Amino acid sequence: MSSEKGMLIVLSGPSGVGKGTVRKAILEDSAIQFKYSVSMTTRQKRMGEQDGVDYFFRTKEQFETEIAQGGMLEYAKYVDNYYGTPLRYVQQTLDAGTDVFLEIEVNGAMQVRQKMPDGVFIFLTPPDLASLRDRIINRGSEDQSTIDKRMDKARQEIKMMSNYDYAVVNDQVSNAVQRIEQIVRSEHLRVPRVIDSYKKMIGDN
Numbered sequence: 001m002s003s004e005k006g007m008l009i010v011l012s013g014p015s016g017v018g019k020g021t022v023r024k025a026i027l028e029d030s031a032i033q034f035k036y037s038v039s040m041t042t043r044q045k046r047m048g049e050q051d052g053v054d055y056f057f058r059t060k061e062q063f064e065t066e067i068a069q070g071g072m073l074e075y076a077k078y079v080d081n082y083y084g085t086p087l088r089y090v091q092q093t094l095d096a097g098t099d100v101f102l103e104i105e106v107n108g109a110m111q112v113r114q115k116m117p118d119g120v121f122i123f124l125t126p127p128d129l130a131s132l133r134d135r136i137i138n139r140g141s142e143d144q145s146t147i148d149k150r151m152d153k154a155r156q157e158i159k160m161m162s163n164y165d166y167a168v169v170n171d172q173v174s175n176a177v178q179r180i181e182q183i184v185r186s187e188h189l190r191v192p193r194v195i196d197s198y199k200k201m202i203g204d205n
């Protein structure tokens with residue numbers, strides 16, 4: 001029944017817009033409960049990242065085996081590396097009635113939209129492109145040519161916003177967190193999600 005299954009929340013947005021920062025702030029905020037689905041990737045681990053926490057870091061061969069075995073809900077190649085969402089954790093968590101939060105790029109999000117159209121698709125935007133570039137540079141994790149590639153990709157990604165349900169500006173992290181929480185609360189009240197419990201109440205099955 002839709003009222004008892006968890007809700008899938010998908011957050012996308014261009015590299016450097018602050019998805020990771022906003023996601024961590026939301027998960028730390030006890031006002032709203034959801035589980036973060038840790039993605040699998042073939043990219044190099046950055047300083048401070050932990051396997052199984054930030055990503056499951058895998059080789060290209062391991063990742064391709066997982067794809068072949070049908071273990072991925074979605075996957076995409078992003079700037080020369082694979083990124084994807086392991087299927088089992090998402091399914092089990094939703095089935096247990098807990099909301100699941102995915103932070104993924106746009107191509108993967110569109111695959112999820114096809115498979116799980118009941119999900120809530122949120123696009124995180126920068127206030128403008130100059131601040132996006134500043135954020136990528138400030139993070140200091142990419143060299144110049146990767147920054148340029150990511151800025152080109154960001155322009156293409158922002159065009160994909162029209163495929164999402166909501167646009168949230170990440171001007172300040174706390175504002176973005178509040179906006180996303182507000183969306184999630186409202187989505188929980190949508191009639192298709194709650195109707196089953198009312199049917200039970202009035203005895204209409």
Ligand SMILES: Nc1nc2c(ncn2[C@@H]2O[C@H](COP(=O)(O)OP(=O)(O)O)[C@@H](O)[C@H]2O)c(=O)[nH]1
Pocket residue numbers: 013014015016019020039040043074075076078083084085103104105106107108109
């Ligand atoms: N399709 C897909 N994209 C992902 C997944 N996990 C992360 N990404 C996206 O891959 C892109 C690159 O991620 P990463 O290298 O960690 O860089 P960062 O997110 O810009 O810090 C970002 O847009 C992520 O949101 C996933 O499981 N599937």
Ligand SMILES: Nc1ncnc2c1ncn2[C@@H]1O[C@H](COP(=O)(O)OP(=O)(O)O)[C@@H](O)[C@H]1O
Pocket residue numbers: 013014015016017018019020021022135136138139170171172173
């Ligand atoms: N609202 C914001 N204002 C200013 N800087 C931000 C904001 N949100 C995130 N940042 C900074 O921007 C950089 C990129 O954020 P990150 O979360 O890694 O982005 P993404 O996961 O989208 O690539 C980080 O240095 C982060 O601290």
